[in-house]
Amino acid sequence: MNEAPQDPRERALTALTAARARTTALTDCVDDPDLTAQHSPLMSPLVWDLAHIGNMEELWLLRHVAGREPMHPEIDPMYDAFEHPRAERPRLPLLPPDQARRYTAEVRGRVLDVLEHAPLEGSELVEAGYVFGMIAQHEQQHDETMLITHQLRKGAPVLTAPEPEPPAGPPPAAPEVLVPGGPFTMGTSAEPWSLDNERPAHEREVAPFWIDTVPVTCGDYLEFITAGGYRERRWWAPEGWEQIRTHGIGAPLFWRLEGGEWVRRRFGVVEPVPAAEPVLHVSWYEADAYARWAGRRLPTEAEWEKAARYDPVSGRSRRYPWGDEEPTPEHANLGQRHLRPAGAGSYPKGASPLGVRQLIGDVWEWTSSDFTGYPGFRAFPYREYSEVFFGPAHKVLRGGSFAVDPVACRGTFRNWDLPVRRQIFSGFRTARDA
Structure with missing residues (x-):
């Protein structure tokens, strides 16, 4: 490799x-x-x-x-x-x-x-x-x-970038993909610049599961809002329900209703919410509530990585969904090349062997997992990068966003944050048991 x-x-x-x-x-x-x-x-x-x-x-x-x-x-x-x-x-x-x-x-x-x-x-x-x-x-x-x-930041726009190209090629064949059960290699011991929380490589057993082919879109999420998702306690974890009630949250951050239409503010520009784009600026609690409302759940971190890296033909784990080569603009939306996610279904050349798209770039994806060390974890070169954040207070995000540079994004890269965080470039996809 x-x-x-x-x-x-x-x-x-x-x-x-x-x-x-x-x-x-x-x-x-x-x-x-x-x-x-x-x-x-x-x-x-x-x-x-x-x-x-x-x-x-x-x-x-x-x-x-x-x-x-x-x-x-x-x-x-x-x-x-x-x-x-x-x-x-x-x-x-x-x-x-x-x-x-x-x-x-x-x-x-x-x-x-x-x-x-x-x-x-x-x-x-x-x-x-x-x-x-x-x-x-x-x-x-x-x-x-x-x-x-x-x-x-409030005020006039100061950043510019070209718009992402519309999704190329045929759309995904199905809304979800079956990931087979069995072991796979999670993490890495070989990637020279991998950070301590990505190490070491170890075998992980995962039961078969279904995962969304693309991230949840703004249009999908609007259905949750329209159905009263923010008003029904049953979809929410207790801490999440407390958050939305205390702070009057009823939509993703930067969204608002204007003249009966949902709009959002993006780097100083107010624009209609794009239905076909992956939803952005949602907390873990919002992602979890949507998944429950949809009759699904968030994938575990291990499930996410198996969907992204596992090659069922060779049985090995790749560096990236598409293989071992470094990302190109045909594979993923990375590096602040654009100032927004690309439309759901983009980058077919970046799909995993099982056909899951946009696992790298576009939006960080919340998982259901707490941030912990892998078996055999060793803090290096300093504890404050990862170890001091281990525990149930932080949830894992995977895959990177349009704001992530390729040097800080790979199939094993792990991000984490508090489940209340919404200002980050976070979205999600859902899963269900097979």
Whole structure:
């Protein structure tokens, strides 16, 4: 299986360069007041994310790899994500935008020198460029976070992107696909840049089940709303029912009724809700309630991964639904190439061997599973990436969204969040027992 076709040094340089270009685009498109403002208590000011990206890069690539002294040790506590909750960060003496830009640029200049000369072997941290890949993924994850902040930001649109192409080729043959029961290999021990929660590869037994061929669409979800789904307690987990009653929730985030028509706000543009597009900005509780109303359920994380990776002909698990090769625009909607999901049924070339579509990209998909470590899990290189979040408080999301870069998205990649979260680029598909 060809999992890392590029030279590790070249691959790291490409990934770091792409991440920085995206960071620059997301921060240069607004003025300084927008960079320093907190657009939602759920999110950091954009300028915090910018300097935090540089601080993490300095910590791991200059201090840990190159053994250099801290450049500005006094700022470390401000940019430690565990020191200060997001709601408190605007009150910190953050680096102003010009200083944050200079700091991250200076760090990157020194990092490129380290990358050129540092050995990429001899320790687990640098083997195959692992720590450089980890930092590229970290920056891209914050780029997605900053894109969420842009969605929450009020005001005129500042981001543009071409619209996704309409679904190509024949539509899916059936609304759901049968995934056979039996064992499959979940997780990975071979992917060079996989993060600790994706490891190790292990065998998982899964009973046969049916899964939606495409994600649940806005049109599907409107049927749930019209049928009174937000008014009937029986569909909701107790905590979810409390949430929607307490906060007056009656539709996905950013939706509203206007003149009898459902519209949504998307990056500053108000538009009709697109019926054929995967539903977006729903919490785990909303996804779970819809699934119950539809007489179905959310897939477990293991079911989702088997549907995405299992090849019934060879019996092995692929890197991606379509095979082992890196994603292309024909496979999936990734990398902020568009500023919305593509229509349900898009990307037939990205389908799994069983015919399930859009498992990678478009929308993060909620699963029914709590976020826990795999058998044999080992925190690496720091507990705060995954282990401190393990437990029933967080639910797993899989597959990535249109806002995820390919470097931070693969068939084994795991995301997680609190079940109340709606500002993230989250959707879902449903399943049922066979």
